[in-house]
Amino acid sequence: MRWFGFGFNAFGQICDRLNKAAGCDVTEEIKLTLPTELESSCCCSKIRGVRASWSRRVTVHEDGDSCVCVAGFAAASSCGVSVSLGCKDAFISEQHLTLAFPGRIETWDLQRKDKTPSWSTEINTQSGGPLLNLPLVPGGYIATKPPLFRSLSPHLKAKSLALGGEHAILLCATGAVYTWGLGSHGQLGHGDLTSEEEPRAVEALWGMTMSGVAAGGWHSVCISDGGDLYLWGWNESGQIGLPSRGLRKTMQQRSSQQAGALCQDADVKSDEEPQEGEKHEEVFISIQAFPALLDVTPSCEIRTVSCGSRHTAAVTTTGDLYTWGWGEYGQLGHQTLISSDEPQCVEFFREQQMRVVDVVCGTWNTFAAVVKEEVPSS
Template identity: 75%
Template structure:
């Protein structure tokens, strides 16, 4: 399995360019914006291989290596205190490590010899294996107080955290959300906050298998492979019509048309079509979950969200992305944003099948395997 990345690269999250090595600040597109999928650089002692999992924040990329003596690398540099860890998560300020007997959070902005926070785990309390940020009895937040308790009645299976809201998937497949709801990201139909986990009633009775959060939007996948989206759509991150993106595209086309034929006039038929386009319903905030059809013939396997973009992998191994693309995080080898899911053609052209995807705030990481030729 190989990992590729594209999008924001100002801190060397994808590859370390010449100017980054020299410590120079550069606005060059090839240093900061990677708009064509590039295979990840990694340290010489820990190659990116089968047991590697990616964790990402805005400026950091962590590689969790589970082959042999497990460890964590931050942008290629091995974290010595991570030997033997079972899971990891990274934020702008902290690296959290899960071991079989404890949870540790290390302050990345300070050089300390001990973790800034830790919590012991007993064999009896550990129960079924949980993935961070879930821990026995609760979850680990991105800022102090790190440990937050959860009601045992929720029976949490997985949890997705953004800076302002949380989405929980229960063992029964029900979805619960809480936190700030100013952009409809909680899915309850309003814009008000929720202090405690509240079931998303619109999804009740439809078991879900996966949840993810962006900056101000949320998504989930049903057991049948259907994708549901809700929250903010200003950059097309929900895959629904965005007025801002359509207007920008229309202006771009008008400028191109004006440059090629300044004297051209619009025919009555074209004016009629333009009128129909203007009547299209645009969505800025989707406060209830909406079903998003990416491709009629494929089910969705997994999904991840950046700050204002979304990426989904189908069961056939195709990667689709949509939303904000100013840093090339959509992988279409352009810097264009899109409010329509589009397949990342690079991987199919290279005869690669995508098996996993992880989004940082402004970038995307995809795990691929070589496609078997019949």
């Protein structure tokens, strides 16, 4: 399995800006519009998983004694944990790095050079139960801001958890979804803009079994057992896949600028036309306060999904990657800096005959895991 990254690269979190062999153009080192393969910076083993924040990424590698590596801002001096042998999972934020080992979990402060972790706990691996995926830990989860450990009721039977800018979305073993935190942009999915201090069930999804959740800066996503995608929250950049007034206005301004002075008369006539009679007006969505079903592609189901600050990426069961939302840093993978409120397939992987199997979004970038497409013999 190979990993590719695209989007924000100001700190070299996708590829080393000084490493020409990695395929990075120095003149476009901050905005990588072309998916670029990640190279291992600390060991020769293949990358098994990626987690990312705004300025850093952490990779978990495959070998007999698994290790993790930190890339990006001040990675070489990040609290002495650039390489940590025996680690099975990792979770990174701008301030903290959490590592999961067979018998313990520890969180390090990336802004300090302490010799010991900021928080740690022993875990029982003899029970035979499945290990929780970070940021979930036994009895609760690791937050991006202090207090680091937040408890969760065992009655929730947490299966996975995603943390947004100021909110959280939890998937229970029963398939139910709970959210809490800031709700000012409808990101909690309760039909209003109020915040919640404690986990509250998303009633609009009640009775439907969900299999995956993801959280962006101010939006949330979940996947049903049937492969359907539900999104809610802020849509300023089209990140929930609904028509965005701000985005369409930006696109129109860009088109007008490209048209130039010769098209000014035509533009005036176009602006006056709606006054002559009733015309179809598109409905724009700024905030979607309850889950909305998004038909990414009618031909297949959604396998996994991830959210950046203001963009979303989903992998289909056929191995295609679709992205939408804010694209100012090339994080949509369409080799442009254009944003979109409609899901579009990342053609690069199709053209390279690669099948996408996983996707992880950083705040302003995207990482995709691929395998070589098997071509049937004639």
